[in-house]
Amino acid sequence: MSKFQGVDYYNLDDHLSQEEILARNTVRAFVEENVIPIIEKHYRAGTFPSELTLKMAELGLFGSTLPAKYGCAEMNNVAYGLVMQELERGDSAIRSFASVQSSLVMYPIFEFGSEKQKDYWLPRLASAKAIGCFGLTEPDFGSNPGGMITRAERKGGGFVLNGAKMWITNGTVADIAVVWAKLDGQIKGFLVEKGTKGFSAPEMTGKHSLRASVTSELVFQDCFIPEENILAKSGGLKSPLKCLSQARYGIAWGALGSAMACYESALNYAKSRIQFDKPIASFQLIQEKLVYMVTEITKAQLMCLQLGRLKDSGKLRFTHVSMAKRNNVYHALEIARIARDIHGANGILDEYPVMRHMANLESVKTYEGTHDIHTLIIGEDITGIPAYT
């Protein structure tokens, strides 16, 4: 099969800088050479390809928009988005790993942490000497994180944490967990280090989706956190939501990568699969499906590019991110399903990437704010009326 050349029906590359294109093409080549050849094996085994972690760090994929003084690339958000797109073309697990490390661990430390915390943790996280995870969701509090049960109490020059988190990417392998808990009724962030007494992170099993990603529970039983490990500048639900907004931004771009992988596979398959003595691409029903795919990809690209430019110019609102995450993941999933259709029975085989992307996107549609919650976020924004309860 020929090398992936990207999908650019509207010549959007004309609107990208040389650095943005080079960053994208570099990660594209990295994924082509390092991720795609091994990802099916890991997906089948239910393992994260940890052999890639250091290579990803060397490339600068962690915290790449943060300042150079922490060992980061200090890229703009469009370049970051393009990087996420290419990672997810490999697999949602790879993009999720980079998203969590960058947006949900390094970002909150950068945004809410002390200088000491930043100086200590950010270079370690950028170089993958430390892996991080983010604990907000609980078994009984998903779309309603404000109802969380996890509590911190002041005790003996620090805090005592009790509670449990669920659906935590990288939990089991993390050296540091950014954990959100209520302290005197207000949500605050805490850094919980691996090996802390009373803290365990068992891996969740039985997933049919994101199989190449580690998903865990975090359990805190009278877990003592020293005073210096609180994210002092965090406060209230808006703090973790700010982190999620960063991660959702990456997901909006990432979904494009999955969609592109499925579209490319379907297009190639349709042109080479012969039925009734001609390629199935010559049938109107197949063409309609392919046209839907490339049109939705192009619309999502336009959305992402403007979203990135808004973020880079400081005009971005979190509702803008909700719209792109909601739209792009929804259509990426539809594209994956239709791609499976075009591949016929072959579509269920791991010889093609479509079923894997499809199964992954079922998670992506739900995590970091479900499709429906994003609908309500935008609904509230345009009507002024919250409809969550």
Place this chain on the structure above:
Amino acid sequence: MKIVVCTSHVPDSATKVNIGGDGKTIDKAGVNFIISPYDEFAIEESLRFKEKNGGEVVAVSLGGDPHKETLRKTLAMGADKAVLLKDESSQDSFSVARAIADYVKEVSPDIVFFGKQSIDTDNAAVGSMVAEMLGIPSVSVVVKLEMQSGKVIAEREIEGGHEKVEARLPCVITAQKGLNEPRYPSLKGIMGAKNKPIEERAPAARSPKVQLLGMRKPLPKNPGKIVGTDVSAVPQLVKLLHEEAKVI
């Protein structure tokens, strides 16, 4: 140590090439350009040479503004500065080599790296020509390189094996696949490259020795024939290969 690495900006090897309206150039519409793959081995080796021996790496390319894209990537990989010998006219190997030799003579580096050939015109000539013009040693198709007491020891590919040669500095090395594994430019390198200079120079006028008269694409192949899909087709296949294709 002063190191020069020369890079070429060529159509991606996955490109389906079409010939332009003048019949002498390719149609560049929709064509993705890349660093010539053998040049990537040259770049990587130049960077390793610098990392081991100190000094600076200067990347050089001859062509128009689009070549800056290739130079920018070379800077992102770790080169210290870049020079664009700006000339958009039609070139042959000699006129490319002449311009590069003039530049190299001026900066007098310790070593000059090229890819063993550029994958667009495939002449595999420029590196050796530059060495000849400067009267310095040239080692081509190199798969292993080290420096020992001011000399380079190189292994190069020959028909059916390798040979080991020694050359004094300054010299020209042309890189073959296998010499190293080229690094990816890091995202930090890409951002850092923004602030590295690309100097533009106009090379002196020179005339190509070879004139391009025209290009044509290979003739389309006739469609294949499926004789059968199992072992029963073998006798018929042998018969056709013998009598019709006349290859056995």
